[in-house]
Amino acid sequence: MSLDEDKLKKFGFIERGPKDAINIDPLQTGGILTEDARKALLEWGDGYSICDFCGGVLDLIKKPPVNEFVHEALPEFIGTDEVRLTHGARESKFVVMHSIGKPGDTVVLDGLAHYSSYVAAQRADLEIEKVESSGNPEYSIDPEDYGQAIEKVASQGKPPALALLTYPDGNYGNLADAKKVADICHEYDVPLLLNCAYSVGRMPIDAKKLGADFIAASGHKSMASSGPIGLLGVQEEYADTVLRKSPTHKKKEIELLGCTSRGAGLMTMIASFPQVVERTKHWEEEIANARWFSEKVEKLGLIQVGQKPHNHDLMFFETPPFYEISKTAKKGRYFLYKELKKRNIHGIKGGLTKYFKLSTYQVGRDNLSYVVDSFEEIIDKYTEE
Amino acid sequence: MSLDEDKLKKFGFIERGPKDAINIDPLQTGGILTEDARKALLEWGDGYSICDFCGGVLDLIKKPPVNEFVHEALPEFIGTDEVRLTHGARESKFVVMHSIGKPGDTVVLDGLAHYSSYVAAQRADLEIEKVESSGNPEYSIDPEDYGQAIEKVASQGKPPALALLTYPDGNYGNLADAKKVADICHEYDVPLLLNCAYSVGRMPIDAKKLGADFIAASGHKSMASSGPIGLLGVQEEYADTVLRKSPTHKKKEIELLGCTSRGAGLMTMIASFPQVVERTKHWEEEIANARWFSEKVEKLGLIQVGQKPHNHDLMFFETPPFYEISKTAKKGRYFLYKELKKRNIHGIKGGLTKYFKLSTYQVGRDNLSYVVDSFEEIIDKYTEE
Numbered sequence: 001m002s003l004d005e006d007k008l009k010k011f012g013f014i015e016r017g018p019k020d021a022i023n024i025d026p027l028q029t030g031g032i033l034t035e036d037a038r039k040a041l042l043e044w045g046d047g048y049s050i051c052d053f054c055g056g057v058l059d060l061i062k063k064p065p066v067n068e069f070v071h072e073a074l075p076e077f078i079g080t081d082e083v084r085l086t087h088g089a090r091e092s093k094f095v096v097m098h099s100i101g102k103p104g105d106t107v108v109l110d111g112l113a114h115y116s117s118y119v120a121a122q123r124a125d126l127e128i129e130k131v132e133s134s135g136n137p138e139y140s141i142d143p144e145d146y147g148q149a150i151e152k153v154a155s156q157g158k159p160p161a162l163a164l165l166t167y168p169d170g171n172y173g174n175l176a177d178a179k180k181v182a183d184i185c186h187e188y189d190v191p192l193l194l195n196c197a198y199s200v201g202r203m204p205i206d207a208k209k210l211g212a213d214f215i216a217a218s219g220h221k222s223m224a225s226s227g228p229i230g231l232l233g234v235q236e237e238y239a240d241t242v243l244r245k246s247p248t249h250k251k252k253e254i255e256l257l258g259c260t261s262r263g264a265g266l267m268t269m270i271a272s273f274p275q276v277v278e279r280t281k282h283w284e285e286e287i288a289n290a291r292w293f294s295e296k297v298e299k300l301g302l303i304q305v306g307q308k309p310h311n312h313d314l315m316f317f318e319t320p321p322f323y324e325i326s327k328t329a330k331k332g333r334y335f336l337y338k339e340l341k342k343r344n345i346h347g348i349k350g351g352l353t354k355y356f357k358l359s360t361y362q363v364g365r366d367n368l369s370y371v372v373d374s375f376e377e378i379i380d381k382y383t384e385e
Numbered sequence: 386m387s388l389d390e391d392k393l394k395k396f397g398f399i400e401r402g403p404k405d406a407i408n409i410d411p412l413q414t415g416g417i418l419t420e421d422a423r424k425a426l427l428e429w430g431d432g433y434s435i436c437d438f439c440g441g442v443l444d445l446i447k448k449p450p451v452n453e454f455v456h457e458a459l460p461e462f463i464g465t466d467e468v469r470l471t472h473g474a475r476e477s478k479f480v481v482m483h484s485i486g487k488p489g490d491t492v493v494l495d496g497l498a499h500y501s502s503y504v505a506a507q508r509a510d511l512e513i514e515k516v517e518s519s520g521n522p523e524y525s526i527d528p529e530d531y532g533q534a535i536e537k538v539a540s541q542g543k544p545p546a547l548a549l550l551t552y553p554d555g556n557y558g559n560l561a562d563a564k565k566v567a568d569i570c571h572e573y574d575v576p577l578l579l580n581c582a583y584s585v586g587r588m589p590i591d592a593k594k595l596g597a598d599f600i601a602a603s604g605h606k607s608m609a610s611s612g613p614i615g616l617l618g619v620q621e622e623y624a625d626t627v628l629r630k631s632p633t634h635k636k637k638e639i640e641l642l643g644c645t646s647r648g649a650g651l652m653t654m655i656a657s658f659p660q661v662v663e664r665t666k667h668w669e670e671e672i673a674n675a676r677w678f679s680e681k682v683e684k685l686g687l688i689q690v691g692q693k694p695h696n697h698d699l700m701f702f703e704t705p706p707f708y709e710i711s712k713t714a715k716k717g718r719y720f721l722y723k724e725l726k727k728r729n730i731h732g733i734k735g736g737l738t739k740y741f742k743l744s745t746y747q748v749g750r751d752n753l754s755y756v757v758d759s760f761e762e763i764i765d766k767y768t769e770e
Contacts, residue, residue, distance in 0.1 A: 002461065003458060003461055003462060003662050005659075007458065008458075008658065008659040008662060009659070010450050010453065011450070011454060011458065011655045011656070011658040011659055012421050012655070012656055012658070012659050013421040013422075013424045013425050013428070013656045014425065014428075014449045014450075014652065014655065014656070015428060016428045016429055016434060016437075017437075018437050019428065019431075019434075023437075025436075025437065027432075027433045027436050028431065028432065028433055028434075028436075028437065030432070031431055031432015031433050032431045032432065033430050033431050033432075036397050036398040037398075037430070038427065038430060039398045040398050040399065041426055041427065041430045041611075041649070042423065042426065042427060043398070043399075043400060043401045043404065044401055045418050045422070045423060045426045045611045045653070046404075046413065046416055046417045046418050046611070047412075047413065047415070047416015047417065047418075047604070047605030047606060047609070047610060047611065047612050048412045048413055048416050048605050048606065048612060049401060049404075049413075051410075051412050051413075052401075052402075052403050052408075052410065052413065052731065052732075064399045065395050065396070065399075068395065069396060073388060073392065073393075073396065076387065076388055077388060087472045087476075087613060087645075088647075090642045090643065090644075091472075091642065094642060098508075103488070115631075115633075115634045115637060115643060116637075116642055116643050116644075118631060118633050118634060119631050119634060119637050119639055119642050119643045120642055122631055122632070122633070122639050123483075123639045123640060123642060128633075219432070220432030220433050220647065220648055221432060221433065224432070225432060226426075226430045226431070226432065226648055226649050227432050227433060227647050227648030227649070227650075228472060228613065228645070228646060228647055228648055228650070246500075246503065246504050246507055247507070248500075248503050248507070248513075249500045249503060249504060252500060252501075252504050254504055254507050254508045255508060257475045257476065257479060257501055257504050257505055257508060258475065258500060258501050258504045259475075259501075260472075260613070261613060262473070262605065262612050262613055263605055263611055263612030263613055263650075264426070264611050264612070264649075265612075265613070265648075265650075267399065267401075268430070270396045270397070270399065271396070271397055271398045271399070273393065273396040273397070274390075274393040274394070274396055274397050277388050277393060346437065347437075
């Protein structure tokens with residue numbers, strides 16, 4: 001390809017099709033910008049805008065109040081002694097694994113861990129020991145299994161450097177008993193990292209109450225921020241290790257490469273923060289909506305797997321009625337995606353009919369009702385045919 | 386601090402003071418968004434917007450044309466066999482150092498390297514061998530010194546894993562003879578990483594012609610993109626190592642943690658790309674503007690250090706007239722910042738009067754003229770007093 005004008009025409013401004021759809025993709029529901037964040041995005045959009053105010057350390061900028069945000073508000077919000085901005089939850093996980101573990105050490109992961117937890121461990125040259133879930137239909141994690149996993153690893157030479165629990169996991173939206181996992185890990189002096197990509201910014205999270213030593217959180221996933229941006233929470237005990245500074249550049253933290261979120265993402269997170277704090281206070285309503293939705297679609301023949309009654313907006317459904325239809329529908333397994341698209345509903349991956357996950361977060365009862373009705377309409381339409 | 390409403394009021398939408406100023410901060414001039422990018426930012430601002438279209442690998446998304454952008458347009462643009470998106474130049478450098486070097490290996494850095502090159506090496510547990518510049522006034526890098534540095538390291542046991550050249554450096558805007566550095570490194574089988582944070586997107590860069598094995602580039606610094614976003618260019622020979630995939634998640638590249646720029650930043654880069662390609666074709670005009678500016682302010686008593694005549698928009702000036710004034714001015718060393726602010730000129734760090742760096746990139750002859758006149762006016766004002 002040569003960069004002639006014709007080829008270049010493919011780039012430039014491109015419209016985003018599903019921008020105004022009802023989006024029930026779990027990746028999307030917690031990341032939709034608030035109006036304030038949308039304004040902040042335009043205001044601070046230019047490349048390095050925030051650096052106009054930087055004296056050498058991003059999170060010490062006083063005006064705008066980045067320092068107060070990072071060093072006071074966020075630690076209070078998630079319950080860790082220290083917070084730093086990162087590019088996302090996976091980057092936070094890597095920072096912890098890379099600084100707490102040494103090549104060849106082992107990290108204990110729950111069997112429902114996101115792929116990025118594996119990849120972060122692999123990047124840090126750590127071995128992985130898995131705590132399996134109970135499998136279908138509950139996919140629950142037994143905290144006691146963390147003890148067994150730690151003992152198994154220790155018996156092979158060296159105790160694990162770290163344990164990680166996905167809270168909740170990204171497939172079933174299960175919230176394991178994090179406090180118990182933490183207690184068991186601490187019995188063995190193994191620190192616990194909670195991957196809160198789907199919780200911080202959606203529901204109340206207090207790392208201290210849960211006993212977590214580290215928190216990984218995601219701005220674009222759950223804090224109404226424009227990505228990539230995330231949080232790393234660290235308790236005092238590990239702060240010196242994880243946030244160690246460069247011997248040659250005394251103000252720069254090595255694991256953050258000196259600086260992370262140098263642009264608009266941070267300003268959208270600050271812009272959304274008051275509303276994000278507020279919405280976590282209404283988590284009970286979100287759970288009620290999720291349960292209501294689950295009950296409604298189960299009446300249509302869908303089967304929610306994972307914890308039941310459910311405690312999170314992210315849910316996984318087996319969907320035999322859609323699978324049956326896909327066997328004979330004209331558009332085959334894409335019929336559902338197309339029917340939903342016609343109805344301005346987005347977020348169930350094209351081609352999936354046997355099962356899918358979705359999120360009810362901030363969708364609201366009216367729109368959820370509309371989704372339920374649409375599912376019913378689609379099932380009826382193809383069953384009558 | 387408790388997160389009560391009063392405290393939360395400090396966050397939310399915050400205005401950006403210098404948004405409409407003439408900004409001559411080298412960090413800012415290449416990152417100002419194009420109109421298309423500004424539109425893209427709003428269109429794609431929501432958290433994970435681009436992921437609506439993802440089948441598991443960000444850079445393989447066909448519509449919008451991310452695949453074509455990353456795998457065809459960008460490799461052509463920078464002259465590497467492979468390109469990946471990263472969060473910025475420093476993250477690209479770390480990826481290369483972490484995958485090419487082993488703990489304890491050495492990386493050779495030019496003496497003008499950005500702090501983030503040091504910090505990236507420290508994060509990857511690499512030793513650093515410096516190639517010193519010639520110092521004041523030229524601060525030039527002698528390519529032959531790379532050979533000596535490599536031999537010195539090799540004589541201590543193991544040859545360096547990597548060499549890095551900052552092209553140009555971020556203090557003086559010097560463009561060393563990269564081709565000669567590459568040739569010398571290759572004589573010793575040491576691969577060369579060019580840090581092009583201040584060149585890719587501003588001036589024509591062809592890694593193959595320069596002999597670079599790796600390119601680190603910055604979207605927010607030089608490609609009219611909303612940060613954080615950058616590029617990593619890799620030549621074929623090293624692609625399997627740097628872009629190795631996860632053994633457990635076959636599609637995911639380990640060093641990228643599976644995925645990097647999952648949001649609006651990428652779409653701003655795509656939006657600006659046609660104009661960015663175009664502007665690199667007018668690099669000669671930018672050099673002419675830089676030289677013109679340098680000549681004009683030297684007549685006022687400022688002294689440009691670094692290469693002369695200069696070959697880049699980033700320039701460093703010693704500024705004795707301002708320093709003299711600061712000794713007696715009412716506002717001391719902040720007088721200059723305040724005088725410039727009054728004139729809507731931004732980008733020279735508050736408190737600096739002895740020397741500063743600035744960039745003339747895309748500022749245009751009219752605005753540059755205005756900056757020169759303002760400097761003159763300020764000098765006159767305080768000299769008359």
